[in-house]
Amino acid sequence: MFNSVTLEVAIGVVAVFILVSIICAAVREGIESWLKTRAAYLEQGIREILNDREGIGLAKHIYEHPLIFGLFPGxxxxxxxxxxxxxxxxxxxxxxxxxxxxxxxxxxxxxARGPATDAVSSDPNSPVISLETLRSNVMNLDNQFVQRALLSAIDSAQGSLDQAQANIEKWYDSTMDRVSGWYKRSTQYIIFFIGLFVAVVLNVNTITIADYLYRNDAERAALASWAESKSKQSPDAVLSGYSAAKDDLQALNLPIGLELVSVRNDKGEYDPFKFVALAFGWLLTAFAATLGAPFWFDVLNKLMVVRSTVKPHEKSPEEGSEDRQQKKNNGVLQVLPGGRQEQQPRALHVHNEPTPMNIRDAESDVDGCDVAIVDITSDDQLPPAEGGVA
Known part of the structure; x- marks a missing residue:
């Protein structure tokens, strides 16, 4: 079971992971706003679902439709x-x-109306979108794969246009789930390299930080207290803000910074083991950044729950009951040959009480006095009588 020191070290490391993850995510969003990679992945997904690999057929018609064209400029x-x-x-x-x-x-x-947006398709007398119109004009799609998918959506709608539309939406959403998986994996790759860059430039070494917190009680307690205050805030307040995360990371009194990097031993010689430990610590930081700040914030809350149960137990250990203490003290310390001491149980003093004798006199049944006789005095033990009749 973890003790409070180990828990506080883990809490401090997780707090650092949260700050690094926020910084990496902010850098990733900056790159995304410039490249717009998410839009590229979406466009690729549209081309795949419509079986238009080159984007010159139905995919082009979809993007040029007024319902889609208004979502982007150009x-x-x-x-x-x-x-x-x-x-x-x-x-x-x-x-x-x-x-x-x-x-x-x-x-x-x-x-129903064709791909072109012209006077014919925009005329009020143009065909109305219905299941019958969709089935009869499905050839307007000019794409056998999509035509069959649309016919399947119509046939399974059981005569409901709304259900047919819902079937198409589910078909689209299933493809977008795959697109989200592509984008998420690419984002993790990018964040890993961003995290590695941040770890090297700022020298955020997981192993060095954990060792530092383990050896410095004051800094460990201060960082654990800071993390506890953050855990009580809302996730949106903690996980947002590149500048705040960078300032918090620099404000923490931790061994970070390139000036602290050293791969030489005490003799000034190159130590390959130090280099391996340094690189491994940087890689751990980069890998932690790929999991994201929300993940580490959830881990922090769980560690705080464990800490709240472990810390009071260490401060106030359970004391034995009075009966146990009496049993423990109910003995005599005996010195044996050789100076060895041994506690012997004390002898119990038993008071011998006289045992009542169930003796009845001859008149017990007459006067109703059934009294137990404890001691019987013989006539020889009686003192001599004084006075009386001579």
């Missing part, structure tokens, strides 16, 4: 990656998010 330009965007792919001005309802209605509108 025109649609398909990405250059055919299979999957790179981790630093640029999304240009494409939208980073398309609601499933917009996609479903745009697809049904293209199937």
């Amino acid at each position: 025109g649609y330009a398909p990405g250059t990656d055919i299979k999957r965007p790179s981790i630093f792919a640029k999304g240009n001005d494409l939208p980073s998010y398309i609601p499933s309802r917009n996609f479903a209605v745009a697809l049904m509108d293209i199937a």
Whole structure:
């Protein structure tokens, strides 16, 4: 079981992980706002769901539909990656998010009225979107894979247009789940390298920090107290703010900074073991950053719960009951040959009480006095009588 020292060291390390994760996430968002990689991954997902790898067919019609075109400035330009965007792919001005309802209605509108936005498709007398219209005009999609998917959505709708739209939305959402997985993995790769860069530049070494906290009681207690105050705040207040996280990390009295990096021993010679430990500590910090600040904030709260149960137990150990203390003291210390002492149980003093004798006199049944006789005095033991009749 962890003691309070180990718990406070773990709390301090987790607090550092939270701050580093916030810094890395902020840097990642800055890169994302410049590259718009999320939009590139979304565009790739749209091309895959519509079986339009090059983005010159139905995917282009979807992005140029008024329900989608209004979500981003400029025109649609398909990405250059055919299979999957790179981790630093640029999304240009494409939208980073398309609601499933917009996609479903745009697809049904293209199937019912055609892909072009002109006077015919915009005329009030144009075909109304219905299950019959969708089925009869499904060839407007000019994509056999999507045509079959749309017919399946219509057939399973059981005559309800709303259900057909819901089926298309679920189809779209299932593909977007895959896109989210792609983007999440690419984000973890990027954050790992960002975390490694931050760990090296600021010398945030997990092993060094843990060893420092273990050896310095005052700094360990101060950092644990700071982490406890943060755990009582809302996650939004703690996990937001690059500047605040950077200031907190620098304000903590921890062994961070490149000026503290040394790979030489006491003799001034190069020590490969120190270099390995240094690199391993940096890698641990970078890996911790990939898990994200919300994950470490949840771990911090759990450690605080454990600390609240361990700390009072160490401050106020359980005392034995009075009966145990009496049993412990109920003995005599005996000195044996050789100076060895041994505690012997005390002898119990037993008071011998006279045992009543159940003797009845001859007149007990007459006068109703059934009295137990304790001692019987014989006639020889009686004192001689004085006076009386001569």
